[in-house]
Amino acid sequence: MAKDDKKLSSPVHDPARQIRLLEKRLSKANMRRTELEHLMDTSHAFQRNIINEIEAARAEVERKSHELEALNASLQVEKARTDQLLRSIMPEQVAEELKTTGRVAPRRVENATVMFADFVSFSTTTERLDPVELVGMLDHYYSAFDQIIATHGVEKVKTIGDAYMCVAGAQNDEEDHARRMLSAARGILMFVRESRKVPTATRHSAWDIRIGINSGAVSSGVVGHDRLSYDIWGNTVNTAARVVKASAVNTITLSESTRFLVGNDPAINALGLVEAKGIGNVAIYRFAI
CATH class of the missing domain: 1.20.5 (Single alpha-helices involved in coiled-coils or other helix-helix interfaces)
Structure with a gap:
């Protein structure tokens, strides 16, 4: 138990x-x-x-x-505007060089063709025009000139009041620069003649024009810092300016050097000699159209 x-x-x-x-x-x-x-x-x-x-x-x-995408889109728009602005004040090849390197190397070519187109009695006409009308008229003509020369591979250099200045062959010395310039000049003259047949937006009649063309060596470059300017220099430019002053109203006048490059053409007739500063007498020819 x-x-x-x-x-x-x-x-x-x-x-x-x-x-x-x-x-x-x-x-x-x-x-x-x-x-x-x-x-x-x-x-x-x-x-x-x-x-x-x-x-x-x-x-x-x-x-x-999204903010970066918006900023990038805005940047692309501004870049396009800048590119367009550069191309509007200088040749595309020059503009590309300026964007790539930040500068433009001066150039010299031994044979290019320069054209001046001057409106007749411009100073007298502008005295009667309101500034808005004047700018409208200049825009009417210069915008058309820009389109015409672009189709012929010609580059606008600048406008100085009533003078419209352009060049062909200044970048790579193409052999056909004189013929292309003559074709562009013909297009400009035809536009001016047609404009005289159409009533203008102002109370004043359309303008007359003189065109002078010369060929030879030119130097080119971009000058300025804050306001860039593309320009060309040399006796070829000075002679072209003298040739246009010797041109009759609503006609195209060529120098001997341009006539030689264009070749024989029954539409080209000898006019005689004019004196060019620093060069002497220059034979000039009329291109009849």
Whole structure:
């Protein structure tokens, strides 16, 4: 009996003690579960914060990307305007060199053709014109001249009041520069003649013109810093200016050097000699159209 009583009171077989142990284990398990749940909640919150930060960063990147795209589009528009402006004041080859290197190397070619087109009695006419009308008339003619010479590969140098100056062959000395210039001059003269047949937007009649062409060596380059200007120089230019002054109204006058390059043409008739400053007498010819 004594042995049996000891067995019944042994801790191993004590139900109350086992229950207490189980309760302690359960309590610890509950604490660990609570800790794990807290850790999981904290982890989820951390993940949500990270995700929110990532989404916010992504939205900021997209916003910046849209801003950069807009700025780039604006830059491209400004670049196109700048390119167009450069091409409007100097030959395309010169403009490209200026954009690429920041400068333009002076050039000299031994044979190019220069043309001056001067409006007749321009100073007298402008005295009667309102400034708005004057600019409108000049734009009417010069815009057409620009289109005409472009179709013949001729480059505008500049306009000085009533003088429209252009050159062919100044960049790469093409052999057909004289013929192309003569074709451009013919187109300009025909436009002026046709303009006289059409009523103008102003109360004044259309203008008359003189055209003079000369061929020879020219030097070219870009001068200025804040306001760039493309120009050509040399006796060839001076002689062309003298030839246009000797031209009759609404006609095309050529120098001997241009006539030689153009070749024999029944439409070209000798007129005689004119004196060119620093050169002497120059034979001139009329191109009849």
